[in-house]
Amino acid sequence: MHLLLVDGSAYIFRAFHALPQLNRKSDGLPVGCVQGFCNMLYKLTEDLKGEDAPTHMAVIFDHAGKTFRDDFFPDYKAQRPPAPAELVPQFPLTRAATRAFSIPSIEMAGWEADDIIATYACMARRAGGKATIVSSDKDMMQLIEPDGSIRMLDTIPRPGQPPLRWIGMDEVFTKFGVTPDKVIEVQALCGDSVDNVPGVPGIGVKTAAELINQYGTVENLLAHADEIRQNARREKLKANADLALVSKRLVTLSQDVPVELELDALVRQPMEPGNLFPFLKAMEFNTITKRLAGLLDANPDDFPADPELSAKTAPGAVGFDNAARAESRAARHEASGRSNAATVAHAAAEHARVRAIPFRPEDYEIIRDAAALQRWIDAIEMTGYVATDTETTGLDNQTADLVGISFSIAPGSGAYLPLGHSDGEADIFGGGGLVEGQMEIRTALDMLKPLFADPSILKIFHNGKYDLGMLARYEVPVASIDDTLLLSYALDGPQFNTMGELGEHWLGFAGQSIRELLGSGKSQRTFAQVPLAEGARYAAEDADMTMRLWQVLKPRLAAENMTALYETIERPLAPVLARMEARGVNVDRAILSRLSGEFAQRAAAFEAEAYELAGQSFNLGSPKQLGEILFDKMGLEGGSKTKTGAWATGADVLEDLALKGVPLARTIVDWRQLNKLRGTYTDALPAYINARTGRVHTTYSQHSVLTGRLSSNDPNLQNIPVRTEDGRKIRSAFVAAPGKILISADYSQIELRVLAHIADIQALKDAFEEGLDIHAMTASEMFGVPVAGMPSDIRRRAKAINFGIIYGISAFGLANQLGIGRGEAGDYIKTYFERFPGIKDYMEEQRRRVKEDGHVTTIFGRRINFPNAKSHNPSERAFVERASINAPIQGSAADIIRRAMIRMEPELARAGIDADMLLQVHDELIFEVPLGTENEAIPVIKRVMEGAAEPAVRLTVPIQVDAHAAGNWDEAH
Template sequence: MKKGDHLFLVDGSGYIFRAYHALPPLARKSDGLPTNAVLGFCNMVWKLMRDARNTDVGHPATHFAVIFDYSSKTFRNDLYPEYKANRSAPPEDLVPQFGLIRHATHAFNLPCVEMEGYEADDLIATYCHMAEEAGADATIISSDKDLMQLVSPSVSMYDPMKDHQIGVPEVVERWGVPPEKMIDLQALTGDSVDNIPGVPGIGPKTAALLLEQFGDLDTLLARAGEIKQPKRRQSILENTDKVRLSRQLVTLKRDVPITETPDDFLLEPSNGPKLVAFLKAMEFTTLTRRVAEATGTDAAQVEAAFIPVEHGASAHGPDMEIVSSQTDDKVQDTPEKQDTDEKDEGDTPARLAAQRARAAATEKIDVEAYITITDLQTLKDWIDEAFETGIVAFDTETTSLDPMQAELVGFSLATRPGRAAYVPLGHRQGAGDLLGGGLVEGQLPMREVLAQLKRLMEAPSVLKVAQNLKYDLVVMNRHGIDIAPYDDTMLLSYVLDGGAARGHGMDFLSEKWLGHKPIAFGDVAGTGKKFIGFENVAIDKATHYAGEDADVTLRLWQVLKPRLAATGLVSVYERLERPLAPVLARMEQRGILVDRQILSRLSGELAQNAAAIEEEIYALIGERINIGSPKQLGDILFGRMGLPGGSKTKTGQWSTSAQLLEDLAAEGHELPRKIVDWRQLAKLKSTYTDALPGFIHPETGRVHTNFAMAATTTGRLSSSDPNLQNIPVRNAEGRKIRTAFIADKGHKLISADYSQIELRVLAHVADIAQLKQAFAEGADIHAITASEMFGVPVENMPSETRRRAKAINFGIIYGISAFGLANQLSISREEAGAYIKKYFERFPGIRDYIEETKATARELGYVETVFGRRIHYPEIRAPNAAVRAFNERASINARLQGTAADIIRRAMVRIEPALEKAGLSARMLLQVHDELIFEVAEDEVEATIPVICNVMENAPMPARTLSVPLKVDARAAHNWDEAH
């Protein structure tokens, strides 16, 4: 270096922590890798380098380097083993970012300097000293007070976060002493963060006054007896040795035996492709665009670099490398490191997943590029192309969301990203015409198209990719076409991010992974009164919309499929999700018979019972009101009657939530109990007895529910249109509704229900010897629990005692509180709390299970079922205590409920082949959580039940062998209620 040069030295280690704490959490979309500190560092360095080269702003930099701590142990630990002993381990999500920031430094074409045994501050001090000796200037990019001892007329500091320059006047203003006395000041004050002792009770202001009075530290210590304040005098005299030690610890070395001199830090031009490759790997879209524009780099032609991510101790190591597949550029600190990462990593699933995600996020989607197929030869050519590529994305466009009544309007295909086509089949003229127009001219004949499509959809050599494949399975099966093999992007997302994502619909996934907002269905088919149906959409608009669906689906598959292997979730998808889709599709097509007359009679009974309760409510109130009006009820319950617990909603009216009314009813208040009863009857009538007839299919005479595979957090299925999983079974009215679900003539319904499956899973997972033994012996688990807790014999046990044990058994699974148990058992909260405490005392393994599950969820952000399904709880570390507690309770139950859901999924996949092998004609119709419903010929009932029970009870094997036997209760009857 020479006079006139300007050296920039970035305190890299210090800035990592500042950026981490200054920026909100940020994760790479493709794999959830934390990147907030990396982004802060990159933004800071990019701005610094722009400013450093700007001759219009101050003194431009000629030399530039980033300095890091090599490790936590330095020569200061030899002087004082307790040095920095108070420092806790860095946050878990910061650890992998240490190495990434070193990679970033290389990507910026900057020297990355560190030395074993010394801190970054010592290296900075040494380089500043060398610059001063050469007559050059130096700027330290940091605000750390430890470096302020280096400030001089030719050495300054700059805080990039506050855009604040720190020179000699700023040091004096901040600390009351000039830079040359900062060592003495720090020796007196010490530093609790670095565990530097100093003098107890001496702060910066006092230290500055003392140094002003005595001139320097040596003089102060020599004349400490002259200090007028007794306590201050005594403290300094007693800690003289600690002060001298502290001075050694805070003094920065200016003579580190460096191997690189400032002359090696000449500021080189930016390497645009290399920097863009790194930024694309980190998925910093905005900064990538800025850098590409500033460096004249075509970002679209640069592939993302492969950046190995290091966790744990290796994340702090000095050996870093960037591999850009576009530039084939390698940057390393040591020759022997070259190519090591490539050889070790290879084309790993994690690398492929990251590359796919980065590529997908940068490739543009152009709906104008999609074509409309209106001749048979073009369709054949596209199908031949699919056979050549071995993969095709497929999507149907229909007239209805109900696959059992939907008419096929067209379908789309995509053979590679950006190449998609739409085949219109049923578009009509005259949108909005009540009489309906004829088919739009130029569309291919349905029969000929379906013959070609069947060849493709059933070809074993071509993978079909769809979003929510089950819908397309039903639609195409009604046209005599099966689809196999297949992948479902919705299910891929569900397996990978169950609970972590807001949803698994195509639009959400497209915005998340592709950065692309698809065309909304309402934008082409209209909404509300302007809805025209897809069959009336102009074909050019339909091509844009449908082609985009197929194109986006294929791109999503490319992103999501490699993540299965990268995250170890292949078996969950292959064994629990993918094979279940066609099983559910067949169940939906079969449907279940419903007796209209029974529903009509029940509707009348519910109306009469509700009317009777209404009269009782009017009598209690003293006037006739609208019982369905929450406002009127709230005014009476809490305004006029003054019942406890009332609270107002945001709209200013009283809350009359079901839970609040249940609580009041449990306390003995009659009116809330009547209102609860009336609401239950009204809901049963409106939701089931009145609504179910509207769901009866006009052709099959059956109700065809829709099973949602990716709607719950834990892996449970849900059903809709109609929802058959929420019919109450704990009251007589709900059970009566099940009597309307009947078997066809000459058949019976079989209900096969797992007995206490979640308790059995708990006994296995938590390894509870008493529960395992009880289940193995087929004993009454609730009676056994009651006997353990209350010290009463199982024989002749009072029913109330068993009921309480049962409530606790099931309540523990759902993380029940003393308040909740008190309400359920109508006892005091203190008594309920004592029950729960005693329960954990008798079954300590359950408490261990609960605490271990919560700890795991907090550490990983998810829990796993016995079969490896991950159930994410991203808010389990939320700052809000109530949110954290809710997520902890949910995680406790999720492992049990999720495992039970996985077990029944495994059973459902195996039951049909087992029935076929046994030569039985039974058909599976419904799944309601732990229960399966079958329709069976009357003469096959006795042979069918053992087959069903055997498959269900052995469903976990061979993947897992539970230490507790599973038990299935199965019965046959003419209606669902009698069979249950």
């Protein structure tokens, strides 16, 4: 007999990290792991033929709740984060899949899958047969028998490797340095940080193997502990003898679980089309359905999809993105065994646990050679995740050089791999040679490459976008990331920006500041000039801190229902942005230089004119001096003061004065405009052209904006002028590369459409449905003027009101904007509310929510916090009210374009279109495509952008995107 035992729970967890989580049913339910699981079952039957073909088979799952190990070691697996929300609904489905394949599905309260597997494997062996354990879990390696009667098979999908990989004596020896029968002894000594098996502190796999190979067992080792020559090792062992013994009990698999099914009950059954196809069809697994139909010679059409599981008919079938927001329900599901209250408690417990772990910089390691690096790589692979951070010579990852990389695999662990520390005095050539004792950079990176590229190993960064861009320049691609900065942003908004702030708040320890390390001003040094030991301490602490923050923040996702936002929006967006930043945009230096001269000349003329009109020369750039001249010296009326008591000289004030016949005011306005364009754009932008790429690379901030928008800096490419003719000249300097053309695609009236959807305003929705001019329609409704032949001034007012609504209108603000009285503005608002009563309801609802909850949300569940909502300052409170009205609108629109950006690249690739997404300007995306391909690219771009809310949210208004192609940004817009 040959018994095949599949470790079902381990498979889904490992597959979750190994597989791209893209596969969803038409209702949005994630089924990637279920699909991988079905493929594996299929492959097992296909590939295990001849003497490997099993005669008996079962799939074993972990059961929710405590096991016997918790009885004597309550901390066992205590630091496991709760299962990701995307995984939770897949647990019951994998059991259903097992039954669909006519295979017994076994789980038992109080026992881990590993113990049940061990029990059955031994039963098979005692019965004179053999057993194959389908698992890659190292804890199972203790069961392997040298005579081949118990073997292991790894089926976790890994790119570039065969689907089935045998694990034998050699693999075990590579991992543990001992034969399988001694694996538990080694594990007892070295422990396991993932499962929280303590082991003997300070003893790793290598040392453990050495000791066990000499003494055989933990007990014998402890009995002869006095013989050990190395002082530290001996004392550690003697001091922690009890930990070693407890650890051994923890890792030893039970072989006498009182299983209910005898071996005979596990005899392989033929697949039953009536079980199989209803399940596969409900899951929408078309490929495997076809394959199995061929194999079984059956027609799947004869079997309807299982109505209980099917997308269309299942009760309460909703898109996952919707469903995940109510994931407290899903989280209550079996496997995790935790109710929502439990996920909250778990997050709190994790926070307390991590916060209590002291920082010990003296434990950090410096990796100086390949052997040490390999040890860390091995440890990381064993752990399955790593917090990591790159140290570089600057803040801009397109120009900085890599100086080192740090790692941490658990709170308190840390290592620094220095690669580019230089000695000698820093000079303009970047200092002297490399400091001794560093690995050659290419050698080290080549060793790390498979680790970073391995999607089954989670890389945890803080602001990973930076590191991704950095590593990409060194040809180190990264798959599977988590990001503590984005976790914090999804949970708390832009409240905490730096690791220091997060550390201070969550761990009570800010860590060493980079400013202190590098100095400032004239004496500032780059990380390359930091002495190696000092740099190592800082860098390793950074990775350690990142690991701790991850363990604190990640469990909060489930507890606070932010998993879907983080998993479907924030996490996948970061690599997209990293690529956009790396691409940059082509800017014509000659155009800017010519404009700079032109603007300077014209500004100089205005400057002379201003001195003439003022009767004196002064600094036109100084609002203070200008205010004194206008209101003190010239004695003009109507001046107002800013909050600091200075004369207000803003454009609106000067515009007023100009209308009242003060020519100096107009001159200043014109001068300021030209000077602004020159200073901020034509002079500043050329300095941003990257010497290596010849292009301008902005940096996006994914975590800075309250509402969920991106921001752009160094340089800000989201405020390139467009409103004035001179401004557009600057825009025209953004040109396509030779042989390419730019496409600008922008959402039309996205915020008003979102408002119509959220507030459910039928009149607005109808107008959008019919493709009307929305401002003209508003004007017509409000003022009773027909749309045809509408005076432009009436439309302008309606437009201002529409924008005002989005901004949380006030009579004061609208009056200012339109230059009318407060009373009249108030009347407009009143009329608007009468014509569109739902708007008022919406506004009151947001005001109520922000007061009650301290936050409002977007349609995708993004939470926007307003800690000031209960302020005693009335104007502060009024501000919060306006912002809380605006935030769901601006934020939902921001979420929509974020979703479009995430989907854009794969959809373009799928359509076979070569297009580079370069820039995002809130409601606009800029692409660069080969000249002549724009007409194929545009429909795909439009389709992705227009459908970006689906399927998570079904908008009740049409979304419209306008796209144009041209050689420069001005003409494409």
